[in-house]
Amino acid sequence: MTRTKPSSITDARRGARLAAVQALYQMEMSGGGVKSTVREYLDHRLGEDSETGPLETADVDFFRVLVEGVVEEQALIDASIKARLAKGWRLERIDSIVRAAVRAATFELLRRADVPVAVVIDEYVGIVNAFFDGPEGGFTNGLLDRLARELKANDLRQLTS
Template structure:
């Protein structure tokens, strides 16, 4: 994995964590971005330096999801099974899908396969069950909806 791509992978993970944190704590977007920038990136954790993140990309995803949340959530809901509500999804799955959908809708220069693969890999890092497959299917569906 090249350094810029790796930095984006770290940014995506941090964005998912930030979106989750905002949802469970009702923290504001700028406060959470500031916390990650000041206290989580480029820090020593138990003697190991965390991988560098593309901090601007991280902030763009988090701000973008918040700014376009209605549109992002509508794109996800469209791909849920009938009678399923977004609120029924695990909060981490919601955060993963929101970040992925934001990229699919607003970062057309990033190949669809890259976006889907990155967020499926993130889902695998959080879940051992069916969630990565669910994330894959949902993002693939959204990609069909929003990208020609």
């Protein structure tokens, strides 16, 4: 398969994030496994002409890290998200696409210190806004902002203890 050279690292990562959210959503809806889903994206979706454009330039390695990382650490990620939801909310109540985006963003916030927090939040809010016209983007922004602030506060507490 011919891979299009990314016009920038930003575009390549943006494409990887979008593809990761789509792959996570697909796995949840179909019950498919991580290996077969990643393989499908590598063989048939990434680097191909696409209605969504960004998949053409997706950073394949970053895509793989995101999808495999979310699946590997889903229990920790879900616990982190659940702890920040409003009282009475359950993770299952969140739309599946939003849930996939929030999981991927949470993985980046927890494990990718090389990516600025503002970039993570902005990128995933943008992905959610591409799928929804309603309040989902604001919900995602608020949840990720709360998560990022509390994770940073916990990191600072651990450094000073």
